[in-house]
Amino acid sequence: MLIDSHHHLWAYDPEEYGWISDEMSVLRQDFLAAQLREIAAKSGVDGFVSVQARQLMQETEDLLAIATAEPLIHGVVGWIGLADSDIESQLESISGRPKLVGMRHVVQDEPDDRFLDGKEFNHGVSLLGQHNLVYDILIFAKQLPAAIDFADRHASLPMVVDHIAKPTISGGKMDPQWEPHFKELARRENLTCKFSGVATEVRDAEWNIETIRPYWDIALEAFGPQRLMFGSDWPVCLLRTGHKQWLDTVRELASELSDDEQAAFFAGNAIKAYGLDA
Numbered sequence: 219m220l221i222d223s224h225h226h227l228w229a230y231d232p233e234e235y236g237w238i239s240d241e242m243s244v245l246r247q248d249f250l251a252a253q254l255r256e257i258a259a260k261s262g263v264d265g266f267v268s269v270q271a272r273q274l275m276q277e278t279e280d281l282l283a284i285a286t287a288e289p290l291i292h293g294v295v296g297w298i299g300l301a302d303s304d305i306e307s308q309l310e311s312i313s314g315r316p317k318l319v320g321m322r323h324v325v326q327d328e329p330d331d332r333f334l335d336g337k338e339f340n341h342g343v344s345l346l347g348q349h350n351l352v353y354d355i356l357i358f359a360k361q362l363p364a365a366i367d368f369a370d371r372h373a374s375l376p377m378v379v380d381h382i383a384k385p386t387i388s389g390g391k392m393d394p395q396w397e398p399h400f401k402e403l404a405r406r407e408n409l410t411c412k413f414s415g416v417a418t419e420v421r422d423a424e425w426n427i428e429t430i431r432p433y434w435d436i437a438l439e440a441f442g443p444q445r446l447m448f449g450s451d452w453p454v455c456l457l458r459t460g461h462k463q464w465l466d467t468v469r470e471l472a473s474e475l476s477d478d479e480q481a482a483f484f485a486g487n488a489i490k491a492y493g494l495d496a
Contacts, residue, residue: 219264219485221292221496224380224414224449226271227254227284234272237327242457249453251288257452258290261462265292265496267449267488269354269380270322273297278312285317292494293319295354300342313349319492320352326384331361334368343368347375352492355409356380362399369406376408378491381415381451382437387429388421397436404440410491411441413468413483414449417458425458427467434471443479447487448472 228235229248238245254266268284268291270277278296285291294317298308312318325333333339334357346353355377357365362383369377383403385396403409416430437446448468452461459467472480489496 219481219496220262221448221485221488221494222261222263222266222450222452223378223447223488223492224269224412225254225257225266225452226454227251227268227281228271244456245453251284251290253453254288254290257461261465263290264485265494266290267293267295267319267492267494269295270297273324275299275308275312278318282315282318291317292496293317293492295320295322295352295492297322298342301336301338302342303338305342305345309345309349309351313351318351319494320354320378321346322354322356322380324356325361326356326358332364334361334364340368340371343372343375350493352376352378354378354380355383358384359386359393359396359399362395362403366399366403366406369403369409373406373408376410376491377406378447379403379409379411381419381449382411382413382433384415384419385433386421387416387419387425387433390429392432400436401440404445407445409441410445410447410487411437412447412449413437415451415455417464417467418451418455420458427470430467431471434468443475444482444487446483447491448484 227250230246268281281294281296285294298321343353355365383400385393416433417425420429450461450464455464472483
C-alpha cells in the first residue's frame with residue numbers, strides 16, 4: 219500500500235491564493251479530484267491526505283466536500299481559528315466529520331518566529347485532542363526552537379511535522395539552524411514527521427538524489443522508520459519535481475529499509491498517525 223500523506227487541492231483564484239507568486243506560475247491552475255486520480259494512476263497511490271492551503275474555515279469545508287465524494291482521499295487536515303475566542307464552538311461544529319483527521323496553521327508565514335508561544339493559540343491547540351484531531355506543524359528551520367517548546371507544552375497531543383521542518387538546502391551545505399534543533403524536536407515521541415516538500419527547499423539550480431540524501435539520513439536517524447512517512451506536497455512540488463520523480467527518488471532512498479520498515483514508511487505510519495480508515 220502507498221499513502222501520500224501530504225497534498226493540496228484548489229480551484230485557482232488569484233485573490234484566494236495570493237501566496238502563489240509570478241515565479242510559481244505552474245501552480246496557477248486547478249488541482250482537483252480529477253487531477254488527483256491521474257496522479258494516483260501514474261504513481262500507484264492508494265490513498266491521500268488532503269492538507270489545507272488557505273487559512274479560512276471554508277477551506278476545511280471545501281476539502282471535506284471533495285473527500286466525501288473521492289474515495290482516494292482518506293483524510294483531511296483542515297484549518298480552524300485556533301486563536302479565536304470562539305474556538306470551542308468552532309471545534310464543536312466541525313469535529314466528528316468523516317475523514318477530518320487534523321488541523322494546521324501556516325506558522326511558516328508568521329512574522330514572529332515565536333508565534334507558537336501565543337497563549338490563545340496554545341489554548342486552541344490544547345483542545346484538539348478532545349476531538350481526536352492531530353496538529354500539523356508547518357515551520358521553517360528558524361522556528362524549530364519555538365516548535366520544541368510548543369511540543370513540550372502539548373506532550374500528549376499527536377503531532378505531525380510537515381516537510382522535515384523546511385531546511386534551506388543550498389550549495390551542499392547543511393542548514394546550521396536545522397540539524398541540531400530538528401534532532402532535538404524528534405526526541406518527542408508524540409511527533410511523527412513527513413519526508414515531503416524537500417526538493418522545493420533546494421535553492422540550487424539543479425538537484426538530484428545526492429542533494430536529498432543527507433536530509434533523508436538525518437530524518438531517518440532522528441525519527442526512525444516507525445515515525446517517518448512519505449508525502450509528496452503535490453502540486454507545490456511541481457515547482458521542482460513531478461510526483462513520480464519524487465516518489466522514485468524516495469523509493470531509492472528507502473530501499474535500504476527492511477520490507478516491514480518500508481511498509482510503515484510508505485503507508486502504515488500515516489495510517490497510525492492520522493487514524494486513517496485504510
